[in-house]
Amino acid sequence: MNMAGKSIALFCLFAFYTRNAAGDDYLRMGTNTNTAEATQFLREYDREASGMCYRVTMSQWKFVTNITEYNRRRMLEELALSTKFEKLSWRKAAAYDASRLPDPQGRKQLIRIVQASRASLSDDKFAEIQQIITEMKEVYNSAKICPFGQKPYDPHVSRTTPQPTESPEAKAYQHNQPIQNSQLHQDITDYPNYCDMQLDPEISRILAHSRIENELLYVWKSFRDKTGPKLKNKFMRYVQLANEAAVNTGYRDAGDQMRAAYDDTSFRESVEEIYNQVAPLYKQLFTYVRRRLILRYGEASVRPDGPIPAHLLGNMWAQNWKSIMDLVMPFPQSPNLDVTSEMLRQGFTPLRMFQMAEEFYVSLGLRPVPPEFWRGSMLARPAQRSVQCTASAWDFCNRIDYRIKQCTEVTMQDLISTHHEMAHIQYYLQYADQPQLFRDGANPAFHEAVANAATLSVYNIPHLQRLGLYQNKSHDPYEVSMNFLMSMALEKVAYLPFAFMVDQWRWSIFEDGVHNMNARWWQMKLRYQGVTPPIGRTEADFDPGSKYHIISDQEYIKYFLATILEFQIFEQLCIAAGYTGHLHECDVYRSRDAGRVLSEIMQPGASMSASDIIRSMTRGKTNRISPESLVKYFRPLELWLRVQNRDEQVIGWNSNFHDVALFAPQRALSNTNCFSFLMLLTSFVIVNSM
Known part of the structure; x- marks a missing residue:
């Protein structure tokens, strides 16, 4: 894509950020050096942005908790105003030279206004990229399929009349x-x-x-x-516009712009290093799961030394394997940890579950939720109106109103979800005194990491025993513990390579263009996950379009880092609480010292860098996200897996011609490109064999 002309024009207008050849920090912004004017702009922005955020958030809340056409129109009206406000604010912020501001917090706020926005696009293109994203979401959300093995419905035949043929x-x-x-x-x-x-x-x-x-x-x-075929062309135009906006703003491409939020010039190398440290654990889990799938489906479906077909892992994207726990449970004669029946026996209600979650955080010395939370939240599915039920925590940007939307049912899974969402509310409360621009996590991974770290203390055997929800009197504690760790590994460890590769793919598209998008998607899934499509795929399929975060313009590497960081935070909470046993059995309930560590992480919001918060959290031991705590958490399971896999010829997976032929472009398999194809195949074998 040739966008040099537009880039030069905007550089002349705003003299905006650029990088030097060595990849150092950004050098400068605009040419306006009036620091008093810039400071006044930030004060006005804080007030106006908070008001705009409240209006937009309220309109969105009204729509998702009461889905009507009227509420949808009102929400779209507020979003349109918000778009205009974003565009205007970006133009003002980009005109100032942030390096002249004496206050480092002011410099950081100006940078935050500009760095993630696409407002450098012309008005038409700015509206176009937002419209494309909206259209892609609508295609995705409206996707419906027929029931398996059923006959298609003929509108000209009565519903009670048997249909003549199956599809x-x-x-x-x-x-x-x-x-x-x-x-x-x-x-x-x-x-x-x-x-x-x-x-x-x-x-x-x-x-x-x-x-x-x-x-x-x-x-x-x-x-x-x-999904995919309908989304491919829209996504290709989205890539073009996103790249144009990034280049206009001083970045190399849209992936470079996404990574800027992590304030790490060697970010890609950092996350690759983290992945390499957790890959051995993943390969042990993968090898064990593959053997159990062979026992269920046979070697005709799963090759003993090969990758796993994607449709057998219990999830649309093979990202979470918890649903196949029944096939891989280490000790089937011992129970899996589930206290749903005990919750029902004790008469739990959604309200009681949220009160229990609030009491957990108050026991750590954190703040109770304000009265507005109980008045405004939707804690159970309401009767007689359509709602969107995905659990979420809401900050209405006015330092008063915080809510949760969740169609809570009395299950252990929803009990964990309740504690997770309440952790987000705690985060909002802790950084409420920060300026609007700093009311966020230290980097995009922090919010999820903190919420998940808190739930690690809730979803474990000792805590549920303290609550009177779990009693294990007749089963071997070791077997119960291994079952629990396996369940956690299927959710957390199995997720890591997927969470890592999604943005590796997306960044490659932004960098190298939109050719062979589907083949590159499966190439990365095979390399990192050891997963292949169950049937042949072509470039017409566009399988990345089946993942919502890709077509809705939401970065994904934050989920990889959040999963790593949650265990790092959790271990620091356990150390503060004085716990010295197995990490997976740590419960920080009622530990004020653990609560102080958690508060120190949350209170600064985005006003402190992630490295400074990690350094403070670890008492100076490190300033980087580290997977050591995750590996430590799962060490008992890893030792068990190594024993189970001792007779396996391959720990991990080997790839052959047929695996790659499922998705490789046809020309890659021709004789003229045979050498290139063999090099591709060999790379999988080297990377994924042990």
Whole structure:
């Protein structure tokens, strides 16, 4: 993409940030050196941005808790005003030379206004990229498929009349027949009022609970058919506009702009190093899971030394394997940790679950939630109105109003979710006195990391015993502990390579262009996850479009770092609480010392750098995110896995011609490109064998 002309024009107008050849920090912004004027702008921005944030957040809250066309229109109106405010604020902030400000906090605020925005685009293009993102979300959210093995609905036939034929695709899956290419591309979901299975809950439930391979394959492919092909061209235009905005703003590309939030000039090398440290643990887990999947599906489906087909891991993106716990539980005769039945026996309600979560944080010396929380939150599914139920915590930007939206059910999973969301509320409360621009985590990973670190103390056997929710009188504690750690590993460890590779792929698209996007996606999934598509994929499929965070313009590397950081924070809380046992059994409940450490992490918000907060948290031992605590947490399980895998020929996976042929462009398999193909194949073997 040639955007040099537009870049030069904006550089002349704003003299905005650039990097030197050595990749040092940003050098300068605009040419306005009036520091008093810049300081006054920041004061006005803080007041106006807080007001705008309140209006937008309130309109969004009203819509998601009462989905009506009227509320949707009001929300879009507020979002349009917010867009204008963002554009105007960016222009003002970009005109100042931040290096002249004597206050380092003022310099940091000016930088935050400018660095993540795409307001450097022309008004038309700025509106266009936002419209594209909105359209991609709508395509994704409206994706529906037919039930597996059912006959398509014919609108000209009565609903009570038997349908004459099954669709070719459903019939082929049902009878385990090979599906021809012409059948693969037949769209069987164009029948109204019948094919209405959405990702949540129907498709996700099938992937989690079905053990019929044909059914898993059917829903896996059908959802991708309804997303990727419709999104590919929109995404390609989005990449072009995002890159143009980044270059206009002084970055190399949009990936470079995303990474700037981490304030680390060697960020890519840093995250690669972290991944390499956790990869051995992942490969031990992978090898054990593969063996158990072979016992269930056979070597015809899963090769003993190869990667795992993506549809067998209990999740649409093979990112969380917890749903296949029944297939891989270390000790099936001992229970998995689930206190749902005891919660029901004791008469738990959603309100009681939130009161319990609040008491957990108050016991650490943190703040109780304000009365507005209890008045405004939606803690259970309301009757007689449509709502969006995904659990989320809300900051209304006025230092008073904080809420949670969650259709809570009395289950252990929702008890953990309740503590997680309440941790976000605590974060909001702790940094409430900061300026609006600093009411956020120290970097994009911190909010999730803090919330998950707190729940690690809740979701463990000792804590649930203290609450009177779990009693283990008849089972071997070691077996129960291994089952618990396996469940946690399927959720946390299995997630790491996926969370790592999503933005590796996205950055490669921003850097190298939009050719072979699908092949590169599967190349990275094979390299990092050891996962292959269950059937052949082409560039027409655009499988990255099946992941919401990609098409909704949300960065993903923060989830990788948050998963690493949560264990690092958790260990520091346990050290402060004086705990010395196995890390997975630590409970910091009622420890004021642990609460002080947590408060020290949260109070600065984004006013302190992540490295300074980590240095303070670890009492000077390190200033970097480290996976050592995660490895320590899972060490008992890793030792057990090594014993289970002692007879395996390959710890990890080897790739062969057929694995790569599932997604590689056809020309890569031709004789003229044979050498390149073999080099690609060899790289997988070297990287993933041990």
